[in-house]
Amino acid sequence: xxxxxxxxxxxxxxxxxxxxxxxxxxxxxxxxxxxxxxxxxxxxxxxxxxxxxxxxxxxxxxxxxxxxxxxxxxxxxxxxxxxxxxxxxxxxxxxxxxxxxxxxxxxxxxxxxxxxxxxxxxxxxxxxxxxxxxxxxxxxxxxxxxxxxxxxxxxxxxxxxxxxxxxxxxxxxxxxxxxxxxxxxxxxxxxxxxxxxxxxxxxxxxxxxxxxxxxxxxxxxxxxxxxxxxxxxxxxxxxxxxxxxxxxxxxxxxxxxxxxxxxxxxxxxxxxxxxxxxxxxxxxxxxxxxxxxxxxxxxxxxxxxxxxxxxxxxxxxxxxxxxxxxxxxxxxxxxxxxxxxxxxxxxxxxxxxxxxxxxxxxxx
Numbered sequence: 001x002x003x004x005x006x007x008x009x010x011x012x013x014x015x016x017x018x019x020x021x022x023x024x025x026x027x028x029x030x031x032x033x034x035x036x037x038x039x040x041x042x043x044x045x046x047x048x049x050x051x052x053x054x055x056x057x058x059x060x061x062x063x064x065x066x067x068x069x070x071x072x073x074x075x076x077x078x079x080x081x082x083x084x085x086x087x088x089x090x091x092x093x094x095x096x097x098x099x100x101x102x103x104x105x106x107x108x109x110x111x112x113x114x115x116x117x118x119x120x121x122x123x124x125x126x127x128x129x130x131x132x133x134x135x136x137x138x139x140x141x142x143x144x145x146x147x148x149x150x151x152x153x154x155x156x157x158x159x160x161x162x163x164x165x166x167x168x169x170x171x172x173x174x175x176x177x178x179x180x181x182x183x184x185x186x187x188x189x190x191x192x193x194x195x196x197x198x199x200x201x202x203x204x205x206x207x208x209x210x211x212x213x214x215x216x217x218x219x220x221x222x223x224x225x226x227x228x229x230x231x232x233x234x235x236x237x238x239x240x241x242x243x244x245x246x247x248x249x250x251x252x253x254x255x256x257x258x259x260x261x262x263x264x265x266x267x268x269x270x271x272x273x274x275x276x277x278x279x280x281x282x283x284x285x286x287x288x289x290x291x292x293x294x295x296x297x298x299x300x301x302x303x304x305x306x307x308x309x310x311x312x313x314x315x316x317x318x319x320x321x322x323x324x325x326x327x328x329x330x331x332x333x334x335x336x337x338x339x340x341x342x343x344x345x346x347x348x349x350x351x352x353x354x355x356x357x358x359x360x361x362x363x364x
Contacts, residue, residue, distance in 0.1 A: 012050050012093065015085055019043060022072065022080065031076055042068045042083075049090055062090075062103055066110050073114050078127050081114050081134050088142045092149065111135040158291065161255060188225040192218060241267050244279030245300075248286045252298060255290045257315075263302035267309060274309075274357055277338045281355065284331045285313060293317025293351065304359055311355040319348020328353075 022039045025031035045061035052058075065087060072080035087107050091097050097104045118131020195218045202211035245261055252259045267278065282300070289295055295317030303310045320327060323344050332342050340357035 012089055015089065016043075018082065022076075025077065029077070035072070035076065038068055038071070046086055046090075050094060054095075059102060063106070066106055070110055070113060074117050074121075078118055078122070078131065081118065081131065084111065084114075084135065084138050085141075088138050088145075092142055092145045096149075111139070161290070188221060191221055195221065241270070241275055241278055241282075244282055248282060251286055251290070257289065257295055258297050260297075260299040261302075262300070264300075266304050267302040267311075270309065270359070274338050277334055277340075278311075278357070281331050281334050281340075284328075284334070285353070288328070289315055289317065293319070295351075307359050309357050309359045311357075313353040313355065315351050317348075317351055319346075319351040320344070321347075323347060331355075 019039065022031060022035060026033055026036060042065055045064045048061055049058060049065075069080060069083045069087070072083070084107075087110070091104060091107060095101075095103060099105075115131050115135050119128050122128035122131055195214050199211050199214040199218070202208075202214060242264065245264060249259050249261075268275075270278070289298055293315055295315040298315040299313070301312040303312065327344070328342060335342055335355065335357065338357050340355060343354040343356070345352035345354050
């Protein structure tokens, strides 16, 4: 079934204005009149390849286009070499062929053929020079288009990967919250139900003293439950360093990055003020790693040097081209809260960052 005709990449349609040259050439430049049929077949082939799915007919029409360009360039007018751009558009934006595909190889053969024939049989130096420069320009533009499309594809993959990671993390967090609620409140409500039923039974038996004791127990259980809920809500607002490292490990694994952590037990002795900020710092580092670095390996090393906790970060990604004051500014702002500092040790190959914060141990 024919695909519904829809707007494609604009570079598919812009070159159609050049169809005017072989058509007007019949009237003004003595092109053979019967070439209008070849030009019509060329236009049909081009539009078909843009809008229709690939079938057995695809390569046949592709070959028709190659034959048309070769014949018109060699036997009619050397300027028809410009029509090679039609093939470049299709290869780049429609097919995305590899170097060893039939279409790409036939495309290269056409370029070499018209270059060779143009150099050998060119009527003057200008036509010979055009026979050399035009294919080079065409291949250069195609290389640029291909690289641009690859960057766009990688960006889309990265956005999709980040979206998937966020969804999985949110699902894990929901499961954790649900389990915490079940373990905490489920037990509490069961106890409250039992105590309330027991209180009612004691009152029915006019055992007021025992009933009062049960009511006191109910108050104690409810107060403890309120405290547990507050602690649960507080834990939802802030992760401990150990919890954050576990989350980061899952995040990076989903992103195809292997994380290595050493000396974590040192950092877990830190005071609550530092424990509350470091997870956010590490989360920011991991986010930048996934979004920008293209790394496959990452390491975190925690080390105590005197009264300072030093965090050594390293990855094998593309790194930074140059160091700017705005780089990692969010992390620097968070470190100000705990009197910490960030230092770029190596911009790339590998990327190394050193974070230093005062080592304030958790009070016993």
